[in-house]
Each structure stands twice: as structure tokens, then as C-alpha cells.
Amino acid sequence: MLARATDDTVPQQIRRRRAAALRCPPLDDGHRDPLDRYVQPGQPSTYGMTETELRRYANHLVLNEGWSPWEVRQRLAITPRAQCCPCCRHHQEAAA
Structure with missing residues (x-):
């Protein structure tokens, strides 16, 4: 049974x-x-990030980790901003 x-x-x-x-x-x-x-992924999760934090992370992946913009769009469903945006590293270096 x-x-x-x-x-x-x-x-x-x-x-x-x-x-x-x-x-x-x-x-x-x-x-x-x-x-x-x-x-248990090897990288921090993107869940719970605000749109600004997620875009900053997307810019970091393109500028520092060698990701291409299409990879970021496909993986995070967000488009990285241009290099002169307030979120990117180049803008901070130019202001210093």
C-alpha cells in the first residue's frame, strides 16, 4: 500500500x-x-540593489572587470551608462 x-x-x-x-x-x-x-555564488548578489547601485555595479563590470556592455545587459537587464556619468570611476578621478 x-x-x-x-x-x-x-x-x-x-x-x-x-x-x-x-x-x-x-x-x-x-x-x-x-x-x-x-x-552560494562566488560574487555578491545583486538582489535588493537600488537602480543606482545596480547601474554603478554594471559600470564597474565594464570598466574594471572587462565585461562587454551586451554581457551586462544580458546578465543584469540594465545598460551601463557612458563613461562620464556620476556613477563611474572616471568622473570621480576628474573631480579630484
Whole structure:
């Protein structure tokens, strides 16, 4: 006879899977659970940024990290401003 699934069946399965993963030896990247690498990105999250902060981050990616504008538009859904905007590094250096 099959057990009837309840609303808390899935969370129980997730907790059991997580506990089993933590009992295993670490993987090559140091994580014990392979799903950890997907929920703990190597870079800070852009969630919760204001539009000004997100645009400043987009400008930083283009100016300092070598990203092209199309990569920033595709990844962050925002267009970096021109180099003479108040958010960019060049404007701050010119004002100093």
C-alpha cells in the first residue's frame, strides 16, 4: 500500500537528503553537498540593489572587470551608462 503524500513530505525528504550529504566527505571544491555551489555564488548578489547601485555595479563590470556592455545587459537587464556619468570611476578621478 502506498503512503499518501502530505504537504510536509517534500521538506522531510530535503532535510534527509541534506543530512546525508553532510555526512559524506567533502568534494573537490570543499562542499559536502553538490547543490551548495548553486546556492552560494562566488560574487555578491545583486538582489535588493537600488537602480543606482545596480547601474554603478554594471559600470564597474565594464570598466574594471572587462565585461562587454551586451554581457551586462544580458546578465543584469540594465545598460551601463557612458563613461562620464556620476556613477563611474572616471568622473570621480576628474573631480579630484
